[in-house]
Structure formats: C-alpha cells, structure tokens
Amino acid sequence: MDRKGYIFFITVSLFLVFFSMCLSLAVGEVRIPLPEVARMLLYKIGLTSSMTGAFGVYDTILLFVRLPRTLMVFFVGSVLGVTGAVYQGLLLNPLAESYTLGVASGAALGATIAIAFNVNLVRPFAFLGGILTLLGVWSLSHRSRSVDPTRLILSGVVVGSILQALMMLLQTLFPEKLGAFFFWIMGSFGSASWKWLPGCLIASCIALLFTLLHRELDLISLGEGKAETLGMSIVRMRWVLLCTASLITSVVVSYCGVIGFVGLIVPHLLRMLVGHSHSRLLFASWMGGGLMLLWADMAARAIGSLPVGVLTALVGGPIFCLFLWRS
C-alpha cells in the first residue's frame, strides 16, 4: 500500500470507528434511532440547543450505560490490538498475543482468588496477578544479558498452564461461584461504567504511544546482534516494551476479563492491508482492535448479552482459519 492508499485507509477507518460507535450507542435491548443518538451527541457537545421527542428517556440509557460501555469497548480493543502487534514483533512469533506470556491467566487467577475468598478487591487482585505473572515469566527466561524469545514464550505457556490449572482447582472447590468466575474467563462489558473508563483510556493512550517506537520494533525483528549494532539496547527495549504491554493488558483484563483472539487476529489481518512495517501496523492495530471489539460487543448484545469473548472466539477463529488457508 502506497502513502496515498494508507491515508485513504486511515480516513476510512476513522469514519468506520465513528460510525460503529454511533451504531453501538443505538443497539441494545432498547433500540435508539440513530438520528436520536446523533442529536443527543450534538446537544451534549453544545452544537444544538433544543431537544425533541423521547430524548429524556434515551438520555439515561445513552449517557450512563451505552456511552461508557462503547468507549470502554473501543479502548480495550485498541489495547489488545496494539499489544498483539507488539508481542508478535517482540517475540518474533506470529502466534504471540497479549496473553502468550500468561499475563491474562495471571490476571484471571488473581480475580478468581478474590472472588473465591470474598475479597472485595477483584480488580486490584486481577491487575496484581497479571504483573506477578510477568515477573515470574521474565525471571524464568532471563539468562545472562539476553532474553531468548523462544524461552520467553515457553516460560509463558508453562506458567499460563499452571495458572489455568490453579483456576480450575478453585472453580472445583467453589462451585457456587462459577457464574462470577465465568465472567473473568470469557470477558464481558456488563459492568462498564464511567468509573472504570479513565483506566481504560490511559491504557489505550499508552498503547497509542507504542506507535512512537515503531522503528525499534522493526529493528528487533532484524535479530539481536544487528539491532544492537544499529544503536539500540535490545535488552532494555525488550524489557520496556514487554513490561508496558503486559501492564496495560493487565489493566484492561482487570476491567473486562479475558478476551481472546483480538490481539492475535487484528495485526494479522492488517498486515495484509498495510504491510509488515510497524510504522503503519501499530496505529492500524489500535483502530482495528477497537473496531473489532465494538462489532463483537454489538453482536453479543444483539444476540442476548453473550460474553463478548465467546463472540471474538467464534468469529475470530474461523477468520483466522481462513487467513491460514489463504496464506
């Protein structure tokens, strides 16, 4: 894709994001007509001064339920999309995503422990679980001055499996809390509110900042020796990227549970459109991740409040298979 094509792609994507957000505000158990959504949004940002019709009824639904949920879905999706691309570039593995290093399993285990033992700190526990897992995986794979990506992935997979086994053990020991556990395993935006939005917004902004490090990610893929001799401290850069990506993943997982496939599929699909260079891929993944999750959430709501993780896996899985078949 040449420069003009990329600018066109970004413009269309931005329009799609805006359109999808408006649609997400309209879709749900109470269907709100799109003109009403537009009128309310224009009124709220001060571009119109009068309201008509059933605006008052819709006001509460839009402002206190759908708007925070829609924004949260987009921010979470953007984080998962970017971190997926970052992990794939960092670990030089096309199968890597935000959860490869067991961060999501750690966060879900943290939440499961809090739920099982009635500790009213589910989100902090989830966040802590993710971070502790990253530290464990890093210390397992860190030998001398360098970190071998294969060793890192292996450690992540093994640690993730152990954590999942522990989660299953807790589910067996506390069957009465299966419903609450289920939320963390499949992911949901049912509890979205303005209260949780700042955390997701900050995580999404940090994800956007990764676009500034696109050249460093390109360099990493040339190999450790080449990257170092082109002037980059690869150990420090790997640590910074890995920690930051895991940190923001833990943040979003602590809000909405484990949502798979977004980080895996979005960068792969976008590489076919914008190419492999991270200069374009990271921003495209930021928008693409948000867009995919917006549609998955809308579909989940339209079908009847399904956990969004089920939809991303159900739709994402076949798309990924199609991609594998065609490539």
Add this chain to the structure above:
Amino acid sequence: MTLAHEGSGKPILLSAVDVSVYYGNKKVVCDISLDVRSGEVFALLGPNGSGKSTVVKAFVRLAEKEGDVKILNLPVESFTRKALARAAAYMPQKFQLVMPFKVMDVVLLGRYPWLSFLGDYSGKDLDLARCNLDKVGMAGFEDRKITTLSGGEVQRVMIAQCLTQDASVMLLDEPTSALDPKYSIAVMRILRNYVKNGRAVLCVMHDVNLALRFADRVALMKDGSVRYVCSSNEIDANMLSDVFDVPWHIETWQGGRIALPL
C-alpha cells in the same frame, strides 16, 4: 579527535591489543593484536572455527572480551550504542529475517543511528538508501518483501544497509559467502571505493583469491590466534598451507596472483 598514526603513517581506525574473547568460560580467541588503518581493506582469513567472526564481534561489543579494543582511537566501551553504530557498521554472517519487510524499509534502518528520538527519515536518507541499493545491483527491488529474496540478494541488501549506515568503519562477516562471482567482485569493488575517502573495512573472508586481489592487508588466523599479519602481496603458499592444513600453490597471472589449494 586525534587518531593514532603508526607504521604507514595513516591513522589507525580499528585496533585490538592483546585481546582475548570468551563464550561463557571458554576462551575462543587468545591474545590477538591487530590494527586497521584509514583507507585500508583488511581481510581476516582462516579455517572454520578459527575465531574470525568472534574477533569482529569483539569490535562491536557483541562478545565478552579482555584487552583493549579501540575504534577511532577510543575504547569501544566509551561509546554509547548509537555513537558506536555511527562509528562502525556491522554485518553478521547470518541474518534473522522473519518479518517480510520491504527491502527499502530494511535498508533505511541503516539510518537509525543518525535519527533523533522522534525523528523521521529525510529525503537525503531515502536518496542514500536508493543509491546504495543501486550500487549492490538491487535497484527496482525497493518494494519487494525481503523474505522472498534469494540468499545472495538478501546479502546484497544487508550490504546496502551497512553502506547506508555511513559509518567510519565497516566490519563484515563473510560478505560474499552467498554471492556469485559477478557480485562477489562487485561487492569487493564497492568496499575498495568505500575506503577511498579515509574509511576502513575489516572483512572476514573464505575466498583467498578475493582477499589477494582486493585486500590491502591480511591476518591469517588459526585456533583462536593470529598466525600471520602481512600485506596481501606477501602471502605465500607456506603461510596458507600452515593455516588451512592443506598444501597451496600460488601462481602469478596477468599481474595478479591466484592461490590454489592442492
């Protein structure tokens, strides 16, 4: 910056004094000393496993070492990573190219040491990259994915990247190993041109004839130590036989010399 001048009077751009290099606890290069001067193509020759690549890695801080290694008369440890990359371009023997980046993107990464934190490539950088791709015979390949190229084409792209790095010295580990005779000679000519304006090249090689023809000086290595350092004109069959453990014959032909293992 004041550069050391010894012997020939040309400034020394690369020097190693009593350098030993380790992989873990194993000493793989023992107490070697050599220097590469401005305007010089210096070839490192020797059998497999003699420590040639390890010596090159010591110059760019990719191997644990003891002893003094200097680039532009400064200890390599005193450089920041970026400053070292501006002083010395390095091409490894093997390339890890898992991502199918465009050829142009890979070559442009050679400009990374010259960019500020949020800086972008200038028109000059793009011109330099295009010019170097042209030099190595890869013009027209700018938009091709690097993973679709042959081994020799990849090697030429990586040489173009090193040229684009525009460093004072180039350290190349077997730059012609995957190239056909036409491009091997073309690359050696590029290196000769590169050193014309006072730069230097240290080059690990296996082709003795290319070294005889294009290198100014040669170090012959065996079992982790330098056995001989001399002008390429001074290499004789006995030296080669001693280092490579096979008899050699050197023939004079059309003003040049050809070495044949027997």
